[in-house]
Amino acid sequence: MSLSLFGCEDAQNPDDLNEQEFITTVELTFSPSTGDPLVFAWTDLEGDGAPVVDTVQLAELETYSLSVRFLNELEDPAEDITVEVAEESAQHQVFLTGDAVLGPATGAGTNPPLEHAYADQDAAGLPIGLSNDIDVIGPGGGDLVVTLRHLPPENDAATKVAGLAETVASDGFAAIPGDTDAQVTFPVSVQ
Amino acid sequence: MVSFRTAWLLLCLLLPGLALAQSDDDDSADPDDDAAQDTSDPEQHEHVDATVVVVAKRAADTDTRSRVEITETELERTTGQDVAEAISQVAGVTVARGSADSSKPVIRGQHERRLLVLFDGVRHESQKWGADHATEIDPFAAGAISVIKGASGVRYGPDAIGGVVLVEPPKLLSTPGVDGVLTLVGVSQGWRLAGAARLDFAPAKLPGFVVRVEGNYGRGSSLRAPDYVLGNTGSQVWNAGATLHYHRGGVHLTASYSHYDLRAGIFYGIASSTPAEFASRIEADTPVGADSWTVTPVIDRPYQSVSHDRVTLRGEFFLARAGTLTATYAFQHNHRQEFEQVRASVTGPQYDFTLRTHSLDVSFAHTSIPVGAATLRGGLGVSSSFQENVFAGIPLVPNHRALQAGVFGYERLSLPRLDLEIGARYDHQGRASFLSDSAFARHVGRGTLSADDCEDTGSAARCGLAFDTGSLSAGLLLHVVPDVIDLKVDLSSASRFPNGDELYMNGSAPTLPVYALGDPDLGPETTWGVSPTLGLRLPWLHAEVSAFFSYIDDYIYFAPELGPHGTPAFDVTVRGAFPRFGYRPVDSLFYGVDGGFTLGPAWPVSLRAGGSLVRGEELATGSPLLFTPADRLSGGVRVNPPHVGPLHDGYIELSGEYVFRQRHSNEAADLAPAPDGAFLLRAGIGAILHLPNENALHVGIEGNNLLNTRYREYTSLLRYYADEPGVEVRLRVRFEFHQHPRGRTLDDPSTVPDPDHHPDEPLPLRL
Numbered sequence: 001m002s003l004s005l006f007g008c009e010d011a012q013n014p015d016d017l018n019e020q021e022f023i024t025t026v027e028l029t030f031s032p033s034t035g036d037p038l039v040f041a042w043t044d045l046e047g048d049g050a051p052v053v054d055t056v057q058l059a060e061l062e063t064y065s066l067s068v069r070f071l072n073e074l075e076d077p078a079e080d081i082t083v084e085v086a087e088e089s090a091q092h093q094v095f096l097t098g099d100a101v102l103g104p105a106t107g108a109g110t111n112p113p114l115e116h117a118y119a120d121q122d123a124a125g126l127p128i129g130l131s132n133d134i135d136v137i138g139p140g141g142g143d144l145v146v147t148l149r150h151l152p153p154e155n156d157a158a159t160k161v162a163g164l165a166e167t168v169a170s171d172g173f174a175a176i177p178g179d180t181d182a183q184v185t186f187p188v189s190v191q
Numbered sequence: 192m193v194s195f196r197t198a199w200l201l202l203c204l205l206l207p208g209l210a211l212a213q214s215d216d217d218d219s220a221d222p223d224d225d226a227a228q229d230t231s232d233p234e235q236h237e238h239v240d241a242t243v244v245v246v247a248k249r250a251a252d253t254d255t256r257s258r259v260e261i262t263e264t265e266l267e268r269t270t271g272q273d274v275a276e277a278i279s280q281v282a283g284v285t286v287a288r289g290s291a292d293s294s295k296p297v298i299r300g301q302h303e304r305r306l307l308v309l310f311d312g313v314r315h316e317s318q319k320w321g322a323d324h325a326t327e328i329d330p331f332a333a334g335a336i337s338v339i340k341g342a343s344g345v346r347y348g349p350d351a352i353g354g355v356v357l358v359e360p361p362k363l364l365s366t367p368g369v370d371g372v373l374t375l376v377g378v379s380q381g382w383r384l385a386g387a388a389r390l391d392f393a394p395a396k397l398p399g400f401v402v403r404v405e406g407n408y409g410r411g412s413s414l415r416a417p418d419y420v421l422g423n424t425g426s427q428v429w430n431a432g433a434t435l436h437y438h439r440g441g442v443h444l445t446a447s448y449s450h451y452d453l454r455a456g457i458f459y460g461i462a463s464s465t466p467a468e469f470a471s472r473i474e475a476d477t478p479v480g481a482d483s484w485t486v487t488p489v490i491d492r493p494y495q496s497v498s499h500d501r502v503t504l505r506g507e508f509f510l511a512r513a514g515t516l517t518a519t520y521a522f523q524h525n526h527r528q529e530f531e532q533v534r535a536s537v538t539g540p541q542y543d544f545t546l547r548t549h550s551l552d553v554s555f556a557h558t559s560i561p562v563g564a565a566t567l568r569g570g571l572g573v574s575s576s577f578q579e580n581v582f583a584g585i586p587l588v589p590n591h592r593a594l595q596a597g598v599f600g601y602e603r604l605s606l607p608r609l610d611l612e613i614g615a616r617y618d619h620q621g622r623a624s625f626l627s628d629s630a631f632a633r634h635v636g637r638g639t640l641s642a643d644d645c646e647d648t649g650s651a652a653r654c655g656l657a658f659d660t661g662s663l664s665a666g667l668l669l670h671v672v673p674d675v676i677d678l679k680v681d682l683s684s685a686s687r688f689p690n691g692d693e694l695y696m697n698g699s700a701p702t703l704p705v706y707a708l709g710d711p712d713l714g715p716e717t718t719w720g721v722s723p724t725l726g727l728r729l730p731w732l733h734a735e736v737s738a739f740f741s742y743i744d745d746y747i748y749f750a751p752e753l754g755p756h757g758t759p760a761f762d763v764t765v766r767g768a769f770p771r772f773g774y775r776p777v778d779s780l781f782y783g784v785d786g787g788f789t790l791g792p793a794w795p796v797s798l799r800a801g802g803s804l805v806r807g808e809e810l811a812t813g814s815p816l817l818f819t820p821a822d823r824l825s826g827g828v829r830v831n832p833p834h835v836g837p838l839h840d841g842y843i844e845l846s847g848e849y850v851f852r853q854r855h856s857n858e859a860a861d862l863a864p865a866p867d868g869a870f871l872l873r874a875g876i877g878a879i880l881h882l883p884n885e886n887a888l889h890v891g892i893e894g895n896n897l898l899n900t901r902y903r904e905y906t907s908l909l910r911y912y913a914d915e916p917g918v919e920v921r922l923r924v925r926f927e928f929h930q931h932p933r934g935r936t937l938d939d940p941s942t943v944p945d946p947d948h949h950p951d952e953p954l955p956l957r958l
Contacts, residue, residue, distance in 0.1 A: 010581070011579045011580065011581050011590040011591060011592050011625055012590070012625050012648060012650060012651060012653075013590075013625070013650045013651065014582070014583075014589060014590050014625050014626065014627040014630070014650075014651050022585070023765050024765065026765070042765075044763075044764065044765055046629070046632065046633060046636065047586065047629070047633060047698065047764070048633050048636050048637065049706065049762030049763055049764060049771075050763070051763055051765075081534075084534045084535075084536050085534070087535075088534055088535060150532060150534070152492070152532050154422055154423070154459050154480055154483055154484060154491070155422060155423070155483055155484055155485045155487055155489075155491070157483035159480060159483070171471075172467070172468065172471055173464070173465065173467075173468045174464070174467070174468040174469075174470075174471035174472045174475070174479065175471075175475075175479060176479065177459075177462075177479050177480035178462065179462045179464075179532050180462075180464060180465060180468070180766050180767065181766070182765050182766060183465055183765075183766055183767040184765060184767075
C-alpha cells in the first residue's frame with residue numbers, strides 16, 4: 001500500500017542533514033617557534049551534549065602561532081568549514097575569551113597564563129581570528145573559550161565593525177550583533 | 192488525581208437527574224412552546240434549511256459552553272489583521288505573537304497546541320506546536336468566526352482541550368446572479384498593503400450550480416516598536432481559492448480548494464545565542480543592532496516560507512424523515528521551510544517540514560424525535576485521518592505516520608425551559624515514527640529509548656506507538672427566564688495525543704536558547720472541565736459571565752530539567768552550554784472567569800466592558816504554569832449614529848484594554864521575568880454607503896495601540912527579544928456588488944444549505 005499519495009518525500013527515510021552548516025569539531029593548532037605543532041580538539045560527533053575535549057597543555061614562556069579550524073566530521077572526508085569562514089571573513093570573527101587568556105576580547109583578569117593577539121585581517125583591516133599569536137606569559141590554568149561569530153549584514157549594513165573584541169571585553173557577547181556558530185571551552189594547563 | 196475524575200463523572204450523572212426533575216415542572220408549560228420547538232417536519236428540506244439559518248445565528252445561545260460568534264461586520268473591522276488577532280476581541284482569548292508578524296490564538300490559557308482550528312468544518316492540520324508557526328488561515332476567506340471556550344473533545348475530536356475556533360467561509364449564493372467583493376486595506380505598521388477579491392456566481396441556465404473564486408495579495412515592510420524598528424519583519428502573503436457547489440433535491444455536493452502562501456522575515460533580534468548572552472540581552476533596553484534596522488519590504492535570512500493547500504469534498508444528503516448525512520473528505524498539504532542565517536555556500540532551508548493529512552468524516556444527524564413534552568435531537572459520526580510528517584534539516588523532530596480514528600455520538604433533550612445534552616467519543620491513534628540512526632542513537636545514549644523499543648528498517652529506526660482516549664460531555668442549558676436569562680453548565684472532557692516534538696525532540700530549539708529533550712514514554716493528556724455560564728439578554732443590557740475549572744491529567748509541560756543536586760541541568764553543544772528543557776507529564780489545573788457586558792446595545796451611545804482571568808498551575812507543587820495569559824480588563828464606548836441618507840451602519844468607537852503584569856509566573860522556570868502591565872488604546876470609525884442596485888461601499892479606519900505604548904505580551908515568544916509593535920492604523924475600503932437578473936429580495940428562502948452549518952455543530956433547537 002503506497003501511503004504517500006501526494007509528494008515524493010518518504011516518511012520512512014529521514015534526512016536529518018539537509019543544507020546544514022554543521023560544526024562538530026574545533027581544532028586548535030599551536031605552532032611553537034621551533035619544534036612540532038601541538039593540536040588540541042573539541043569534538044562532539046553525536047550531538048549528545050557530551051563532547052570530547054582535549055586539555056590545552058603549553059610550555060611556559062613559549063610563543064606560539066595559533067590557527068583555529070572548524071570541521072564537520074560527520075562528512076567523509078571531513079568538511080573544512082574554515083575555508084568558508086576565510087572566504088567570508090568580512091562576516092566572521094573568532095574571539096578568544098575565558099580566564100586563561102588576556103587579549104583584545106578579555107578584561108585584565110588575574111594572572112592569566114596566555115596573552116592573545118590577532119594575526120590576520122579581512123579586506124577592511126578588521127581581525128578575523130583564524131590566525132593568532134599566543135604568548136605564554138606565566139604558569140597556571142583556566143578556561144579558554146573559542147567563539148566563532150557569524151556577523152552577516154542586516155538591512156545591508158555591515159555588522160562586523162571595528163572594536164567588536166573590545167565590546168566583548170567590556171560588555172560580553174550580548175552586546176555585539178550576529179549569531180554564535182560555535183562556542184566551545186578548552187581547559188588550559190601551563191606547566 | 193482520581194478523586195477529581197470521580198467527582199466529574201458523578202456530576203455528569205447528576206445533570207440528567209436535574210433535567211428529569213425539571214421536566215416534571217415543565218409539564219404545565221404552554222403546549223405551543225413545544226409545537227414551536229418541533230422541527231420534525233422533514234417533508235421539505237427547505238424548512239430544515241430555514242431552521243438552520245435561524246439556528247446559525249443562535250449557536251452561541253444553544254451551545255452549553257461559552258461560545259462567542261464574531262459576525263461578518265465585526266470581522267470587517269479587523270480587516271488587515273490575522274485570524275488570531277481578529278478573535279482576540281473575545282473575552283478569554285489572547286494572542287501569542289511569534290517572531291513578529293505572525294500570531295497564534297490562546298483560549299483560556301491554552302495555546303494552539305491545545306486548541307482546534309476548523310476551517311469550513313475541516314480540522315486545520317499544521318506544525319502548530321512551534322511557537323513561531325502562525326495559523327495558516329486566510330482571514331479574507333472567513334465569513335464568520337466562532338470561538339468555543341473550553342474542552343470540546345466529543346464533537347470536535349482530539350486537541351480540543353482549551354477550545355475550538357470555527358472559521359466559516361461566507362455563505363454561497365442562494366439565487367442566480369453574481370456577487371462580488373473587492374477589498375483594499377492599508378496598514379501603517381510596516382506600510383502594509385493588501386488587496387482581496389471574491390466573486391460568487393450562480394448561473395441561471397445551470398440551476399443548482401454555484402461557483403466561488405477568491406484571492407488576495409498583501410505585502411508589508413518591517414514593523415516598528417515604539418522605540419525602534421523590528422528589523423527583518425517584512426512579509427508577503429497570497430491566497431487563492433475556488434469552490435464549486437451543486438445541489439439537486441436533497442443532495443448537496445461541494446468541492447473546494449485553497450492555497451495559502453506566506454514568506455515572512457524572522458526578526459533579526461531572534462539570533463541564536465548562548466544562555467548568558469540571552470539573559471543579558473533581556474535586560475537591554477534596545478536590541479543589539481537596532482540602530483541599523485530599517486523599514487524595508489526586503490526579506491532577508493532568517494525567514495520562513497510556508498504554504499498550505501487544502502482540498503475539501505463534501506456531500507450532504509437530506510434524507511426525508513430520517514435526518515442529514517454528511518460526508519467530508521479533505522486533503523491538506525502543509526509545507527514549512529525555515530531559512531537560517533548561514534554561510535553563502537549553503538543555499539537551501541535549514542528546516543523543512545511537510546505535513547500531509549487525509550481525513551474522512553461521516554456524520555448523521557437524525558431529525559427530532561418527540562419524547563413526551565420534549566424533543567430529542569442528536570447524531571453520531573466517525574472521523575478518520577491519515578497523516579505523514581516528513582522533516583529534513585538540523586535534527587529536531589522525526590518523520591512520522593499516524594492513523595487516527597474516532598467515533599462519537601450525542602443526544603440533546605429539549606424542554607421549554609431546559610436543554611440537556613450528553614455525548615461520548617472514543618479515539619484511537621496509531622503512529623510510527625522514523626528516527627534517523629543518529630537521532631535514535633542519541634535517545635539510546637540518553638536512556639530515553641532502549642535498543643529494542645524500535646525496529647531497524649534499514650534506513651531508519653521505526654518506533655511504533657498506539658494511544659486510545661475517551662471523551663465525555665454533559666451539558667445543561669436552563670432557560671431561567673426564557674430569552675432573557677440562560678444558565679449553562681457544561682462538563683466536557685477532551686484528550687490530546689503527544690506530538691512528535693514532545694516525544695522525540697532532541698536538540699537545541701531554533702528560537703530559544705534551550706536544549707529540548709523529548710520523552711518517548713509520554714501518553715495522551717486528558718482534561719476534565721466544568722464551566723458554568725450565565726447569560727443575560729435584555730433590550731438594554733447584554734451580558735455573559737463564564738467560569739471554568741479544568742483538571743488536566745498528565746498535562747505535557749515543557750520546562751527546565753534539574754540535575755541531581757536540584758540545580759538546572761545543562762547540555763554542552765558546539766554553540767555553548769544550554770539549559771535542558773524536558774517534556775514532563777504533570778497533573779495541572781486551569782481555572783478562571785471571563786465575560787463582559789454591553790449597556791444599551793441599540794442605544795445611540797453604548798458602553799461595554801469585559802475581562803478575563805486565568806490561573807494555570809501544577810497540582811503537585813502549586814507552581815504557576817508558564818505562558819498562562821495575564822489578567823486583563825477592557826472597556827469602550829461606541830457611538831451608533833442614525834442612518835444619514837445612503838450612509839448606514841456608522842460607528843465610532845473608543846476602547847482600551849489594560850493587561851496586568853503576570854504575577855503568577857514561575858520566574859525560576861522562565862527565561863525572563865514577566866513583563867510589566869500595559870494600557871492599550873484602540874479606536875475605530877466606519878460606515879457603509881449604500882449605492883444603487885444593492886451595491887455598497889464599506890469604509891473604515893481602525894487603530895491599535897494608539898498611545899504608542901511600549902509593552903511586551905507575556906504569552907508571546909517575542910517578549911524575550913523585543914517590544915511589541917507600536918501604533919497601528921488601518922484603512923479599509925470594501926466594495927460589494929450584486930447582479931441578479933431576476934431580482935433578489937432579502938427574504939428569499941435559501942435553497943442552499945447554510946454553509947455555516949456543519950454536522951458537528953449543535954443541532955437546531957427551536958424554529
